[in-house]
Amino acid sequence: MTPSQFISTYENAVIEACAGSSIFPSVKMAQAALETGWGKSVVGNNMFGIKASGAHSPYWKGSAVSSNTREVVDGISGQYDLKFRFYTTLADSIRDHSYFLQQNSRYSKAGVFSATTPEAQAAALQAAGYATDPNYAQSLVSIIKSHNLKRLDVKKKP
Numbered sequence: 001m002t003p004s005q006f007i008s009t010y011e012n013a014v015i016e017a018c019a020g021s022s023i024f025p026s027v028k029m030a031q032a033a034l035e036t037g038w039g040k041s042v043v044g045n046n047m048f049g050i051k052a053s054g055a056h057s058p059y060w061k062g063s064a065v066s067s068n069t070r071e072v073v074d075g076i077s078g079q080y081d082l083k084f085r086f087y088t089t090l091a092d093s094i095r096d097h098s099y100f101l102q103q104n105s106r107y108s109k110a111g112v113f114s115a116t117t118p119e120a121q122a123a124a125l126q127a128a129g130y131a132t133d134p135n136y137a138q139s140l141v142s143i144i145k146s147h148n149l150k151r152l153d154v155k156k157k158p
Contacts, residue, residue: 001039003147006032009039010047011152013091017098019157024118026149027125028097030140033147043067044086048097049131052083057103059096060085075134118144118153 001009010032011025018025035049036042044065052064063086068079087093101107108114110128115121119141126137133139144150 003033003038006038007147007149010090010094013094015152015155015157017094021098021102022113022115023098023101024115024121025152025156026118026144027121027140028094029149029152030118030122030143030147031097031125032094033143034136034139042090044084045090045093046084046087047090047093048100050085050093050097050100052085054100055103057096057099059092059099060087063087118150 007029010029014029014032015025017023018028032047036047044063044067046065050060052062056062064083065086066081066083068081070077070079085093085096087096101112106128107125107130111124112121112128115124119137122137122140122144125131125140130136
């Protein structure tokens, strides 16, 4: 799937999952693109690399799938076999991502929901420890800019 196809395929679901929240659709779309390689690797219908831990949600009932993934631990990149949330559908993954962020106080404490720009929200996600990649925010911002994803933010319903 090309980036354009990926964006057009998931645009409406991403925008709808951000409605009523302060999550920027541009950031959510960039995360999905980065975490899946533009849809090339969607293990367990999990578009956001959310680990299989924490309380169940309306969209995730506790199923998990193991996958080998790259993580950066103590500044050293390595491959690890980890358990990730398994979703019945991709739509459940997209909805659960918003729910997951809103239910975990570390994201509000880091300023994810008070961010006034997609760039600030990406930095807050990294500061909250969403991903172990030290360049996570920079990668998200690069995807947002290179694919004009801010156009999704203006389509979001309050």
